[in-house]
Amino acid sequence: METTVAGAETSADVAVVGAGPAGLYTAYCAGFRGLSSVIVDALPEPGGQLAALYPEKKIYDVAGHVAVRGRELIDDLVAQVAPFQPHYLLGRTVDSLTPDEGAGWAIRLQDGGRVHAGAVVIAAGLGRSVPRTLPCLRPYQGRGVAHHVPRLEEHRDRDVVIVGGGDSAVDWALALAPVARSVTVVHRRSAFRAHEHSVKQMYATGIRVLTDAQVTACNGVARLEEVRVLVGEEELTLPAQALVAALGFITSLGPIADWGLEMGNRQIVVDRAMRTNLPGVYAVGDICCYEGRVPLISVGFGEAATAANHAAVELRPGSRLVPEHSTDNDDALLS
Numbered sequence: 264m265e266t267t268v269a270g271a272e273t274s275a276d277v278a279v280v281g282a283g284p285a286g287l288y289t290a291y292c293a294g295f296r297g298l299s300s301v302i303v304d305a306l307p308e309p310g311g312q313l314a315a316l317y318p319e320k321k322i323y324d325v326a327g328h329v330a331v332r333g334r335e336l337i338d339d340l341v342a343q344v345a346p347f348q349p350h351y352l353l354g355r356t357v358d359s360l361t362p363d364e365g366a367g368w369a370i371r372l373q374d375g376g377r378v379h380a381g382a383v384v385i386a387a388g389l390g391r392s393v394p395r396t397l398p399c400l401r402p403y404q405g406r407g408v409a410h411h412v413p414r415l416e417e418h419r420d421r422d423v424v425i426v427g428g429g430d431s432a433v434d435w436a437l438a439l440a441p442v443a444r445s446v447t448v449v450h451r452r453s454a455f456r457a458h459e460h461s462v463k464q465m466y467a468t469g470i471r472v473l474t475d476a477q478v479t480a481c482n483g484v485a486r487l488e489e490v491r492v493l494v495g496e497e498e499l500t501l502p503a504q505a506l507v508a509a510l511g512f513i514t515s516l517g518p519i520a521d522w523g524l525e526m527g528n529r530q531i532v533v534d535r536a537m538r539t540n541l542p543g544v545y546a547v548g549d550i551c552c553y554e555g556r557v558p559l560i561s562v563g564f565g566e567a568a569t570a571a572n573h574a575a576v577e578l579r580p581g582s583r584l585v586p587e588h589s590t591d592n593d594d595a596l597l598s
Contacts, residue, residue, distance in 0.1 A: 271376050273350055275301040277574055278370055278380035280357055283311025285548030285563035286386035287340040292571030294347025296586055301350040301378055303357055310337035311388050315411045316431055319438040326561050360522045367543060382574040385546040391517035395510035399480050407487025408506045420444045422502040424490050426478055427509035433457035433465050435507050440468050447471040447501055449478055449492055527552050537570035543577060545570035
């Protein structure tokens, strides 16, 4: 996976803002049309919020899959686009979008880097997400405290505390129960917001559940070793080599809101070709809106294909909108 150091200049035919499912598939479709791509995402790995929040959860509405885990779907998308060698700029945040000096667009990154591209496809999902946290957790961020679980095996034989009462908290608890040495869920209310069936499963597995409770302190030398939890008037000390703060995220469009795009209900307005009001700039996935849109991953894939193929025609006038059959390009796709 090719990356670039902070502050560097990068050029490609298509710049994709967002490395979630729609963004990765956009890069694949662009590559299939012979276009180079650069993929920018604020998260340190591909997958967007699907990889960050639901890597182990099964998804049932992706065409061609009876059921597929979030991590497996992202791994497959990364492998699918790999033959076209997209350039990844991960852990980078976009700042401004301005017309390039020659043609196309220049995207400035907050680390000082710059991306030059003939076309831009915005696939930023719900926008920039900042995880909610607690003051007592901040000193151990990255040292045992995290907001998601990229890979379950990292927590094998660990004592894990999960803070939260929504679907993410309960899903992580169920996924980690067979792997971790112990799992404790701490929720500040008496009732959970998660699906009732999942909550029943959680209690049935024997996972320790502390309600009307809150984490008051974290302790450890180099890394997290234990947490203190106040349950009513009783304070408990729990061993914990990992704490997952599943407290939700605060989402915003961030700098994208200042790019001069036509907006509607905090989403980017597009036409049937996924074009925005800015020439050469497209939007796909949950960040875009048009009449009748259904917010599904499978719909985002179709939008990605539409945007990439229209961008191909724009960048190479005279070329066909409809791509060749993928079955006629086996060597390129399997290399």
